Amino acid sequence: MSTDTHHQIALTLVPGVGSILIRQLISYCGSANDVFRSPLSRLIKIPGIGEVTARAILKPNVLTEAEVVMKRVEKMGASVLFYTDKAYPSRLKSLYDAPALLYFQGSGGLNAPRTIGLVGTRQATDYGRRITSEIIEAITPYGANVISGLAYGIDIAAHRTSLANGLPTVGVMASGLDIIYPNVHQKTAQEMLVLGGLLTESPPGTKPDAHLFPARNRIIAGLSDAVVVVEAAAKGGALITAEYANNYHREVFAVPGQLNQAFSAGCNKLIRENKAQIYTSPKDIIEALNWDLSDNPVNKKQTSSKAPFVLPNDITDEESQIVALLRQAADLHIDELSWQSQIPMGRLASLLLNLEFRGFVRSLPGKKYAVVYV
Structure with a gap:
């Protein structure tokens, strides 16, 4: 180094x-x-x-x-990623409170085109594990990177089901890379290094103290295009992750549950307070993130054959830069667009709204934007 x-x-x-x-x-x-x-x-x-x-x-x-x-x-054969490095997760770069430095071990990447965070209670029920498997099996054709926290319950179910389906999965830890917590997940953590990996902002030797878990949750939220809370009590880490995801303008879904079940209380609360969309099937996630459109060969062919609008002379340099970046990609998340353009989020939102009113860009589900073609 x-x-x-x-x-x-x-x-x-x-x-x-x-x-x-x-x-x-x-x-x-x-x-x-x-x-x-x-x-x-x-x-x-x-x-x-x-x-x-x-x-x-x-x-x-x-x-x-x-x-x-x-x-x-x-x-350990691990990597150190500083926020100025190219390999640093692009989804985190525009977040004001993102870790300045990360430690990563594994052969997977942290800038996958599609990511999804799956979180929930440590005391998962059969219902929660079944929904977790349902989601992962449905997103497998899209090659999404599954992000979770390596904890008991929903987290470890998400990691293990991802491995079983050949999906890359990243465990975000509240400890150093050399301290797997809980220790019984050592074998799964080792298997994750092949396709995905382990990530933390804590140096080796750091024990998983309680105050480190909320900080860990913000990384899960920041790395995810959408966060799905599968099961959660009225208070807990999964709800903290959902709160961060909302603050970062990520899509948030909550799986509804029976009214008398303790570990459905958190999900039902998120839905009631309009802090999460209700999850009814994997289709909800796929459509919200626009994965179904971007993977449609017919749609790609039609889009590529169309000519973009000719920009008028009165367009500003910043607006021209935004359109140029969107033309280079099928679509871009607003966070990625902010990072690539180096335009602050508040001003970028205003510029995008103006471009949308003028018919040059269109907003897509999942806080993404694309150029309008005619």
């Missing part, structure tokens, strides 16, 4: 420095290397840093600890 990686890891080990402050430091200093080369007087002047944090950055033990972490990661 490079010197850059060494310093990138070190930044994540500085007490009081989270992902947002790391981005702030990089934007002012230029690189992780430059952060550690900067004098105290310069670091103090960076907004949000202050003298205490600046002195913590310059302590030599941070770089020493980072070297230990780097050697452990290399020994």
Whole structure:
């Protein structure tokens, strides 16, 4: 691993420095290397840093600890992904609270064209496991990457059914890559490395403490085009994941259940509060994400043979950039469009609405957009 990686890891080990402050430091200093080369007087002047944090950055033990972490990661054959790297998950790049650095082990990719998050209670019922299998079997022809948390219940059912169907699956962990939790899922975790992998923002040696699970849930939500809550109690991690997914403009589905069942209470609550669409069949997910259209050969052939609108002279540079990006792809999620264009989400939404009113782009299910053809 490079010197850059060494310093990138070190930044994540500085007490009081989270992902947002790391981005702030990089934007002012230029690189992780430059952060550690900067004098105290310069670091103090960076907004949000202050003298205490600046002195913590310059302590030599941070770089020493980072070297230990780097050697452990290399020994495991894992990868370190910084938010500026090309291999860093594109779905996370536009999220303000995304991890600045991730550790990944496996042969699968994190930028699959289609992803779906499946989460739920640790005490899954036969009904929940059956619905999980139903969803995975239906999405298998689309080659979607299945994201979950490697926990008991719905999570492990999602991972194992994915493996049985030959689908790549990624387990997002609340611990270091070397600590599989729960330990009884070691064999499944090992099997996942072949097609998918294991992902975490925690360095090796990190134990799965309670406060790390909500943070883990935001990564599951961010990596997913849609999150399906299969079974959930009135409170719990699955509902936290759904909340993050809503904040990230992801599609959210909840599987309805019997009114007197404890592990249907959370799903029914999401539906009642309009925080999730009701799941009635896999078709709901496939149509919402537009997978059925994008995989239709007839539709592809017709689309490619049509000429796009000629853009008028009064179109702005930003609007022209948006149209150009959409012409290069069949469709793009608004988060991906924001990342590629580097246009803030609020302004991008306004520009897209204007382009849609003028008939140059159209909105698709799943927060995606495409160029209009005539």
